[in-house]
Amino acid sequence: MSEEAKVVTKQRVAGRPKLLVRQTAGFVYCPGCHEPITARAIAEVLEEAGMGDRTIGVFDIGCSSFLLGLLDIDAVLTPHGRPPDMATAVKRIYPDNIVFTVQGDGGLLSIGADPLLGALTRAEKITIIMLNNAVYGTTGGQMAPTSLVGQKTTTTPQGRDVIRTGFPTHAAEMISTFKGTAYSARGAFNNPYNYERTRGYIKTAFQKQMDKVGLSFVEILCACPANWRLSPEDSLKWIEEKMLPEFPLGEFKSVDKIE
Amino acid sequence: MGERMFIEGNVAIGWGAATAGCQAFFGYPITPQNEITEWFAREFPKMGRIFVQTQSELGSINMLYGAAATGIRAMTSTSSPGWSLMQETMSDMANAELPCVIVDVQRGGPGAGPIRHAQGDYFQCTRGGGHGDYRNIVLVPASTQECCDLVQLAFYLADKYRNPVLVMSDAIIGRLRETVEVEKIEFGSLPDKEWAVKGKANHRDGKRRLVEHGGDLFARYPSYRALLQSLEQKIKQMQESELRYEAYKTEEAELILIAHGYTARVAKEAVNMARAEGIKAGLIRLITAWPFPCQIIREKAYQGCGFLVVEDCLGQVVEDVRSAVEGRTEVHLVSILDRHIPTDGGMILPDKVFDKIKEIQ
Amino acid sequence: MVRAEVVIDEEQCQGCGYCVKFCPRGCIVIAGDKFTPQGYLLPSFVKPDECNTCGFCAMLCPRAAIEVYLNISSEVPV
Numbered sequence A: 001m002s003e004e005a006k007v008v009t010k011q012r013v014a015g016r017p018k019l020l021v022r023q024t025a026g027f028v029y030c031p032g033c034h035e036p037i038t039a040r041a042i043a044e045v046l047e048e049a050g051m052g053d054r055t056i057g058v059f060d061i062g063c064s065s066f067l068l069g070l071l072d073i074d075a076v077l078t079p080h081g082r083p084p085d086m087a088t089a090v091k092r093i094y095p096d097n098i099v100f101t102v103q104g105d106g107g108l109l110s111i112g113a114d115p116l117l118g119a120l121t122r123a124e125k126i127t128i129i130m131l132n133n134a135v136y137g138t139t140g141g142q143m144a145p146t147s148l149v150g151q152k153t154t155t156t157p158q159g160r161d162v163i164r165t166g167f168p169t170h171a172a173e174m175i176s177t178f179k180g181t182a183y184s185a186r187g188a189f190n191n192p193y194n195y196e197r198t199r200g201y202i203k204t205a206f207q208k209q210m211d212k213v214g215l216s217f218v219e220i221l222c223a224c225p226a227n228w229r230l231s232p233e234d235s236l237k238w239i240e241e242k243m244l245p246e247f248p249l250g251e252f253k254s255v256d257k258i259e
Numbered sequence B: 001m002g003e004r005m006f007i008e009g010n011v012a013i014g015w016g017a018a019t020a021g022c023q024a025f026f027g028y029p030i031t032p033q034n035e036i037t038e039w040f041a042r043e044f045p046k047m048g049r050i051f052v053q054t055q056s057e058l059g060s061i062n063m064l065y066g067a068a069a070t071g072i073r074a075m076t077s078t079s080s081p082g083w084s085l086m087q088e089t090m091s092d093m094a095n096a097e098l099p100c101v102i103v104d105v106q107r108g109g110p111g112a113g114p115i116r117h118a119q120g121d122y123f124q125c126t127r128g129g130g131h132g133d134y135r136n137i138v139l140v141p142a143s144t145q146e147c148c149d150l151v152q153l154a155f156y157l158a159d160k161y162r163n164p165v166l167v168m169s170d171a172i173i174g175r176l177r178e179t180v181e182v183e184k185i186e187f188g189s190l191p192d193k194e195w196a197v198k199g200k201a202n203h204r205d206g207k208r209r210l211v212e213h214g215g216d217l218f219a220r221y222p223s224y225r226a227l228l229q230s231l232e233q234k235i236k237q238m239q240e241s242e243l244r245y246e247a248y249k250t251e252e253a254e255l256i257l258i259a260h261g262y263t264a265r266v267a268k269e270a271v272n273m274a275r276a277e278g279i280k281a282g283l284i285r286l287i288t289a290w291p292f293p294c295q296i297i298r299e300k301a302y303q304g305c306g307f308l309v310v311e312d313c314l315g316q317v318v319e320d321v322r323s324a325v326e327g328r329t330e331v332h333l334v335s336i337l338d339r340h341i342p343t344d345g346g347m348i349l350p351d352k353v354f355d356k357i358k359e360i361q
Numbered sequence C: 001m002v003r004a005e006v007v008i009d010e011e012q013c014q015g016c017g018y019c020v021k022f023c024p025r026g027c028i029v030i031a032g033d034k035f036t037p038q039g040y041l042l043p044s045f046v047k048p049d050e051c052n053t054c055g056f057c058a059m060l061c062p063r064a065a066i067e068v069y070l071n072i073s074s075e076v077p078v
Helices: A035-049 A063-069 A083-093 A105-109 A113-121 A171-176 A192-210 A232-246 B009-019 B034-046 B057-069 B080-085 B087-096 B122-126 B144-161 B171-175 B224-241 B262-276 B294-302 B317-325 B350-360 C018-022
Strands: A004-014 A055-059 A074-077 A098-104 A127-132 A181-188 A215-221 A250-254 B003-008 B024-027 B050-053 B074-079 B100-106 B137-139 B164-170 B177-182 B245-248 B255-259 B281-286 B288-290 B306-310 B331-334 C002-008 C066-077
Touching: A035 A063, A035 A098, A035 A127, A035 A192, A055 A063, A055 A083, A063 A074, A063 A098, A074 B057, A083 A098, A083 A113, A083 A127, A083 B024, A083 B050, A083 B057, A098 A105, A098 A192, A105 A113, A105 A127, A105 A171, A113 B057, A127 A171, A127 A192, A171 A181, A171 A215, A171 A250, A181 A192, A181 A232, A192 A215, A192 A250, A215 A232, A232 C018, B003 B009, B009 B034, B009 B100, B009 B144, B009 B164, B009 B171, B009 B177, B024 B034, B024 B057, B034 B050, B034 B171, B057 B074, B057 B080, B057 B087, B057 B100, B074 B080, B080 B087, B080 B100, B080 B122, B087 B164, B100 B144, B100 B171, B122 B164, B122 B288, B137 B144, B144 B164, B144 B171, B144 B177, B144 B224, B164 B171, B245 B262, B255 B262, B255 B294, B255 B317, B255 B350, B262 B281, B262 B306, B262 B350, B294 B306, B294 B317, B306 B317, B306 B350, B317 B331, B331 B350
Parallel strands: A055 A074, A055 A098, A098 A127, A127 A215, A181 A215, B024 B050, B024 B074, B074 B100, B100 B164, B137 B164, B255 B281, B255 B306, B306 B331
Antiparallel strands: A004 C066, A181 A250, B003 B177, B137 B288, B245 B281, C002 C066
16 A cells, blocks of 8 residues: 655635735724725725726725725825815826725715715716715714714714704715716625625726726715624624614616716 | 917916926816916816816815825915815825915905905915914915916925915906916926825836825824924925015115015005105015015114005015014005005005105105 | 634734624634733634635624635645
């Protein structure tokens, strides 16, 4: 009988994407926050498309700003609410780059309303990514445009009431009504199925940009355990029970030509 | 030999910018500078360059931030109320060290009502204008030729110092028609913009670039103090190297007028009228409102010279002059209240300035 | 013979528990006995025989702290 030797090959099946930076001291997200998962999804999409060298990220002030440390791409930090303006300029100057913004719900829908309307009206060929966690995260949990009716925040301690503070804004639906919008979708990271679905939305959004169709938009529901005052696991339940009925997932507009 | 044209100051700004290699213009309509926006809307697409009409002045200044971050020469233009809107991003650009040019064609203030000329933005332009400690070089044209030439200088200085540069015009200079010779001015070589954001494929070393206005927040500087020290250094360098002014008949003058923009032309006329009557008057015309010519003013004050500030506002330049003379001599003022008529079309005219000169004697 | 290996980077882990929740076969648990250098509860990979390398744990880790490997050992004639 011939002798046999044991050979062990180690195959890497899953792990950190190359464009996703491993931060140690600089990482600031709270345990269980979904925002850095957005960086993972973007990194995977860019790597698959081979576009990491031809992408410029435009990041808003807010929790979203720290994503710029997680992605190994050229990046610009903007004054609060302003990414669609910067992205407009950058895209006009480097039209062969993918230019995307990352903003919070307050950054886009509140202080960012003026640049958003401008970009939509002019049908700028940029991708806007909005992280919807229904609060103002960086500043400690105040009411956001997307806060739910009845939701307790630091500026609605009795719960958001419609008489004084109106209703949550539905960005993906609203943006889908503009003629200049090529693509508008809403995703979430509350389970693996939704992660893959949302990553697919980001991929489609970038593709619309590369095909020069029009403005593409992806809204992502993100858990914010720190400001919701919930454990990470309970935050997932809050997304499922409270956010999803108000903010359904899916693609609200997807066209190959804007008219 | 450049091209000679008979054009308005506002239009001359466009030609100056194009000659300097400006690649992008972002603007929002506001009186009295719509001719600038409309010039770029007409001419830039013809040249294959970028023009965007923005949704507001906030859009203009923030698109300018984005364009400047990519390293190209870009500018915006506005008037006083729009300039007020731009201040947060001006502060951010000073921190992020972005070169760009902003034109402010001044109009009356405060508020929205007066759409005609004034010179009330001096403080806001020369003190940074936004929060925190920073300065922008402020160039003040007093003719349509200077509108064309100073815009070219503005782009050069912006790139040299990695800082925004202002061109502070006013509605009179903006709408005044004069002969302009549009010629490219050579200022000297500048370093490559290694720091600019262009997509990693466009960087020789393939490494990513980040443009941000956090300073020490994203480790561009090791500490907040290091950021402030660097800003202070830059302010000192600009002050020492970029002062520009015109001294007209100031040798042996006993009364020196200080003015800028349209009032400088008025003051020059008044100086001529005074000299014709034997009064030893002179003029220092600010070409840079910042840096400010403290040194020469102090020297003249120590020689016993009096000063008469002529400015079309309630009194802003006069405070800088008082500060420079260190109490050594008298400082007088002809202000917006001395215009020839009380409505917003009123102007400071040479007679009024000449009367004041005689009164001081 | 094939064996799965899930490696959790303890410098990165913040003890959120998503990997525990989303493993379809309960291969990762927070036993409560291990901590990261920062003081978060560190999960353990306790059922290598049940792991099918679906990668859900890695996918939803906010720190991308998880690497999933397949160790394939084979007998080769010498």
